[in-house]
Each structure stands twice: as structure tokens, then as C-alpha cells.
Amino acid sequence: xxTNKTFTMIxxxxxxxxxxxxxxxxxxxxxxxxxxxxxxxxxxxxxGQFYAVHAERPFYNDLCKYMSSGPIIPIILExxxxxxxxxxxxxxxxxxxxxxxxxxxxxxxxxxANAIHGSDSDENAQIEGxxxxxxxxxx
Ligand code: CMP
Numbered sequence: 433x434x435t436n437k438t439f440t441m442i443x444x445x446x447x448x449x450x451x452x453x454x455x456x457x458x459x460x461x462x463x464x465x466x467x468x469x470x471x472x473x474x475x476x477x478x479x480g481q482f483y484a485v486h487a488e489r490p491f492y493n494d495l496c497k498y499m500s501s502g503p504i505i506p507i508i509l510e511x512x513x514x515x516x517x518x519x520x521x522x523x524x525x526x527x528x529x530x531x532x533x534x535x536x537x538x539x540x541x542x543x544x545a546n547a548i549h550g551s552d553s554d555e556n557a558q559i560e561g562x563x564x565x566x567x568x569x570x571x
Contacts, residue, residue: 437467437568438514438551439560440522444502445545447471452505455535455548459509462521467508467571472564476500482563491544498544506564508571515557518550 440459442452460466474482479499486492511517523534527546530537540546551557561568 435554436512436514437508437510437561438518438557439549439564440507440509440518440551441549441560441564442505442507443545443547443549444498444504445541446539446547447503447505449539451539451547455539456505456507458535459507459518459521462511462517464509464511464514464518467510468561468565468568469505469507470564471503471505473503474500482560494544508561508565508568515551515554519552522548522550 442455446452446455456466476496479496480487480492483492483495483499486495489495509518521535523530523536525536525546526543527536527540528543530540535548536546539548551560558568565571
């Protein structure tokens, strides 16, 4: 994926709480264009594949359970400097440390149920976008 794209996923807690519309509004108002979007649900196995990089972490099993507990909304976004700007918009992983006005400050419940994911590099944006949408160069 080119450097002006990133990947995000609205997580089960935020979808279940009816916050996906408000979150997408914030994303669009911050200047991101939606390239691809769908609503889907992961199995625990697929969640484990997505987060394989965390397989050795103590929170991995709970994370796989949580991420497969309900529908999610994966999205590919486009904007100049997309990866870095999006991580600024969502705030720190732990909502207790997230800046005021960020998506996680407003909507996350805990370090695990933290409302939204954002890719941490162009390379991972490419890998994660492909995980849900296949060949992302098609968009
Ligand atoms: P995310 O940015 O999607 O990347 C890994 C996810 O693991 C993180 O958001 C949280 O949902 C979850 N997680 C749970 N516990 C922790 C922890 N202690 N540190 C980092 N991530 C955690």
C-alpha cells in the first residue's frame, strides 16, 4: 500500500456500543478518505493470525477472544501522511494515556477494549489491509 494509505478497524466494543458512526465521522472530519470498508466478524483463529506479532504476549489469548466477540469494521483510509496522522487521531493504546479529543480517549473502555486499531507502519498497513480486502492495489 502506498505511503498515503493506512488501515484501521473499529473494534467489537465500539461497534456494539453504537459508536461506529461517531468514530467514522471523526475520521472523515480529520481529512481521511474511505477507500474500502466492510462489517465482518473474526473467528478466534483469524484474530490470532491478525495479531500473530503479539503471540508471545501475556494478553494474546484474551485479545483473540475479545477481537472475535462481535462484529468489527475494517477500513482502508487515504490521506497524506496517513499512518502517523491516524495514530495521532486515535491516541495512545491505553485510553488512560490518550490525549483529550482522541478517539480512544472518547470511546475506549480499557487497554484491551480500546475501540479502534491503527497500523503502525506503511508496511503493516499494506499487510493488514490485504488481510481483510485482498490485493489493496485494486483500490
Ligand atoms: P492494538 O493497537 O490493536 O494492538 C494490539 C492490541 O492488544 C491493542 O490494541 C489492545 O487492544 C490489546 N492489548 C491488550 N492488552 C494490551 C497491553 N497490555 N499492551 C498493548 N496492547 C494490549
